[in-house]
Structures are given as C-alpha cells and as structure tokens.
Amino acid sequence: xxxxxxxxxxxxxxxxxxxxxxxxxxxxxxxxxxxxxxxxxxxxxxxxxxxxxxxxxxxxxxxxxxxxxxxxxxxxxxxxxxxxxxxxxxxxxxxxxxxxxxxxxxxxxxxxxxxxxxxxxxxxxxxxxxxxxxxxxxxxxxxxxxxxxxxxxxxxxxxxxxxxxxxxxxxxxxxxxxxxxxxxxxxxxxxxxxxxxxxxxxxxxxxxxxxxx
Amino acid sequence: xxxxxxxxxxxxxxxxxxxxxxxxxxxxxxxxxxxxxxxxxxxxxxxxxxxxxxxxxxxxxxxxxxxxxxxxxxxxxxxxxxxxxxxxxxxxxxxxxxxxxxxxxxxxxxxxxxxxxxxxxxxxxxxxxxxxxxxxxxxxxxxxxxxxxxxxxxxxxxxxxxxxxxxxxxxxxxxxxxxxxxxxxxxxxxxxxxxxxxxxxxxxxxxxxxxxx
Numbered sequence: 047x048x049x050x051x052x053x054x055x056x057x058x059x060x061x062x063x064x065x066x067x068x069x070x071x072x073x074x075x076x077x078x079x080x081x082x083x084x085x086x087x088x089x090x091x092x093x094x095x096x097x098x099x100x101x102x103x104x105x106x107x108x109x110x111x112x113x114x115x116x117x118x119x120x121x122x123x124x125x126x127x128x129x130x131x132x133x134x135x136x137x138x139x140x141x142x143x144x145x146x147x148x149x150x151x152x153x154x155x156x157x158x159x160x161x162x163x164x165x166x167x168x169x170x171x172x173x174x175x176x177x178x179x180x181x182x183x184x185x186x187x188x189x190x191x192x193x194x195x196x197x198x199x200x201x202x203x204x205x206x207x208x209x210x211x212x213x214x215x216x217x218x219x220x221x222x223x224x225x226x227x228x229x230x231x232x233x234x235x236x237x238x239x240x241x242x243x244x245x246x247x248x249x250x251x252x253x254x255x256x257x258x259x
Numbered sequence: 260x261x262x263x264x265x266x267x268x269x270x271x272x273x274x275x276x277x278x279x280x281x282x283x284x285x286x287x288x289x290x291x292x293x294x295x296x297x298x299x300x301x302x303x304x305x306x307x308x309x310x311x312x313x314x315x316x317x318x319x320x321x322x323x324x325x326x327x328x329x330x331x332x333x334x335x336x337x338x339x340x341x342x343x344x345x346x347x348x349x350x351x352x353x354x355x356x357x358x359x360x361x362x363x364x365x366x367x368x369x370x371x372x373x374x375x376x377x378x379x380x381x382x383x384x385x386x387x388x389x390x391x392x393x394x395x396x397x398x399x400x401x402x403x404x405x406x407x408x409x410x411x412x413x414x415x416x417x418x419x420x421x422x423x424x425x426x427x428x429x430x431x432x433x434x435x436x437x438x439x440x441x442x443x444x445x446x447x448x449x450x451x452x453x454x455x456x457x458x459x460x461x462x463x464x465x466x467x468x469x470x471x472x
Binding site: 059 | 271276344353354358360361369432434454455459463468
C-alpha cells in the first residue's frame with residue numbers, strides 16, 4: 047500500500063485530520079468509513095476526499111467505503127509516522143513549552159530527546175517530560191541520539207544563528223516557528239509556520255460573513 | 260482598489276507572507292517590487308504570485324512591478340486588517356501566553372482586550388500586556404468592548420463548553436487551537452489550527468529528501 051506519488055501541499059496538510067477522524071471510527075469499532083461521511087465531517091467535497099486519500103494508495107469499496115485499519119496504516123506509512131524520529135526543540139519559552147506538551151506529536155513518531163535554552167533557571171529541569179539543556183550541548187546530543195529534526199522556537203533575532211548551529215550539528219529538517227526566512231544549505235528541509243496565515247483566513251471569513259448580511 | 264472577489268484558501272494564507280515582504284521593501288525605501296523578486300523570495304512560481312495578488316485588485320506595471328505602498332494598503336483592505344478588531348483569548352496556558360505575546364497580531368488590527376482563565380493565580384495579572392480575568396467575566400467584557408473574535412486555547416475537554424459560552428456572549432468568530440471540532444450555530448465562523456499539518460508537511464519533505472539520495 048506504499049506510495050511515493052507526489053501529493054499537493056493542501057492534501058498533505060489535510061492528512062492529519064483524516065487520520066484523526068479514521069482513528070475515531072476505529073475506536074468506535076467500525077471496519078469501514080465512507081468517503082461521504084468523511085467529506086461531511088471535514089466539510090470537504092467528496093471528490094476532494096477521494097483525491098486526497100488516493101495518495102495513500104488505499105481505494106474505497108463501493109457501498110462500504112474505506113477500510114479503516116488499512117487506511118490508518120497507509121496514512122502513517124505515507125507520512126513516515128510509522129517510525130520514530132528523534133527530535134530536539136530549541137527555545138523553551140511559552141510556545142516551545144506548549145509544543146513540548148503536545149501529546150499528538152509523540153503519537154505520530156516524534157521523539158523529543160531534549161529542549162535547549164539560554165535561561166539557566168530552565169536548564170536541568172524537565173518541561174512536559176523533556177529535559178532542558180544549555181545551547182552548548184546541542185552538538186553532542188544531536189550526534190549521540192542521531193537527531194535529524196529540530197523545532198525552532200527561539201526569538202527571531204537568534205533564529206539564523208541557532209539554525210547555523212543546528213545544521214553544523216547534523217540537523218537536516220527544521221520546523222521553523224520564527225518569522226525569519228532562514229538561509230540554509232541545500233539538503234536541509236524546512237517547514238515554516240506562520241500563525242498570521244490562520245488569522246488572515248479568519249479575517250476573510252469574518253468579512254464575508256458581515257457582507258452576507 | 261477594494262475587491263470582494265473570492266480568493267482560494269491557499270491564496271489567503273499566503274497574503275501575510277506577501278505583506279511581510281512588501282513591507283520590508285517599503286522599509287528599504289523601494290517604490291516598486293517585481294513579481295519575479297517576490298516569487299524568488301517566497302519560493303513560488305511567478306504566475307502564482309500574479310494570481311494571488313490579483314485578489315487585491317492591484318496590478319503590476321511592466322518592467323517596474325507592483326507599487327509597494329498601494330499593495331500594502333490593498334492587502335490590509337482585503338483582509339480587513341485596516342481596522343481594529345477587539346478580541347479575547349480564553350485559556351492562558353503556555354500556548355495562550357505565547358499568542359498574547361505575538362506582536363504581529365496587534366500590528367494587524369487585533370486588539371486583545373482580555374484573557375480568561377480558571378487559574379486564580381493568573382487572574383488579575385497582566386500577561387504580555389493583556390489583563391487576565393475569570394471565565395465568569397467573559398459575557399460582560401464581550402458586551403462592554405463589542406468583541407466579536409475569540410482565540411480558544413483551553414484544554415480540549417473544555418473546548419465545546421467554552422465555545423457555547425462565547426457564542427452566548429455574542430462572539431461570531433472563533434480561532435480554535437484545540438483539537439475539537441466545535442459544534443457552532445450558523446453565522447459563527449471558525450478557523451481551526453492544526454499543528455499536526457505542519458509536522459505532516461515536514462515529514463513528507465524529510466521522506467522525499469531521503470529517497471532522493
């Protein structure tokens with residue numbers, strides 16, 4: 047059921063919602079879930095659901111829908127969430143601490159082996175189950191634990207310097223929560239989160255609703 | 260230069276990045292910015308940039324590009340970020356506190372008039388410039404300050420109950436950071452953030468990079 051077909055970004059972004067929904071169906075003891083039900087729950091068009099789930103290689107059966115167990119497995123495989131990814135987090139402020147407490151990530155294969163901060167009051171402590179180390183230990187721990195992925199939640203003014211440090215240590219994937227567009231060597235992948243995007247969407251929805259009336 | 264044309268979600272989500280970039284160009288004293296430069300900076304196709312910016316009603320000039328001042332104004336207008344939106348935040352935990360400290364939102368018209376929490380130790384304090392009140396005061400403050408928008412950062416187990424409270428008080432737009440799909444009456448708009456989406460994209464990028472080699 048593996049597939050290396052390329053999927054569009056919006057499709058990939060929707061996969062966690064599908065997974066969540068299909069896991070709920072599994073918890074309720076269902077063997078199949080219909081594309082129509084998925085579409086209604088996620089407020090998508092049924093054709094979009096079929097297109098999205100096609101990337102997993104799982105095909106729905108007429109009248110029954112998608113086989114639940116197989117679909118869960120296939121989404122995990124597609125996202126490589128069927129294996130452990132050691133990760134670190136740099137910048138244990140409020141956002142960093144919130145992310146360390148996000149249990150969903152651990153369930154999806156993300157194994158946070160350490161958090162790093164400048165603040166001596168935090169170092170040596172345990173934040174939501176993850177030990178906090180000084181920045182100077184990044185290199186050691188990345189090598190020791192074969193870490194490839196880092197979550198970057200430092201202040202923007204430190205973002206590029208810390209990213210350079212991470213790349214030097216061997217990090218090849220950075221989840222960037224700062225508003226800095228990082229300069230990275232080829233071969234290092236990055237995903238930039240921009241919270242303003244969600245605010246923009248909500249703003250347009252508010253505007254459309256008010257002109258509706 | 261106003262436009263009420265409908266724009267696709269991915270286009271709306273990219274507008275804050277355009278705005279950020281064009282504001283930087285303005286700060287550097289530039290009068291025009293070319294679509295090609297924008298495309299390169301944001302790693303998009305030039306045709307995508309033209310399509311996206313068309314929703315603002317601003318058209319680029321041949322050889323010169325987009326007029327910077329006009330484009331900034333038009334994006335603000337399109338997103339309704341040219342006026343103030345009073346907002347509240349419910350759930351002043353780590354994520355809530357991080358969002359209260361996100362200065363970008365204030366620059367984009369979001370005026371956070373209060374945060375609400377159950378924790379008595381937080382009530383009466385000031386979190387990143389926003390006063391913290393008990394949940395029981397939501398109704399009063401929403402009415403007093405004509406608040407329409409609420410950021411929801413409570414634990415998932417409280418999400419629906421708090422959303423009901425918000426709607427009752429007159430909130431018509433909810434930015435939902437919980438993993439609960441809220442049941443809301445028609446006329447209330449919602450934008451759900453799912454941090455797992457970004458992790459999914461990064462996971463696929465990591466997978467593609469490793470199969471490249």
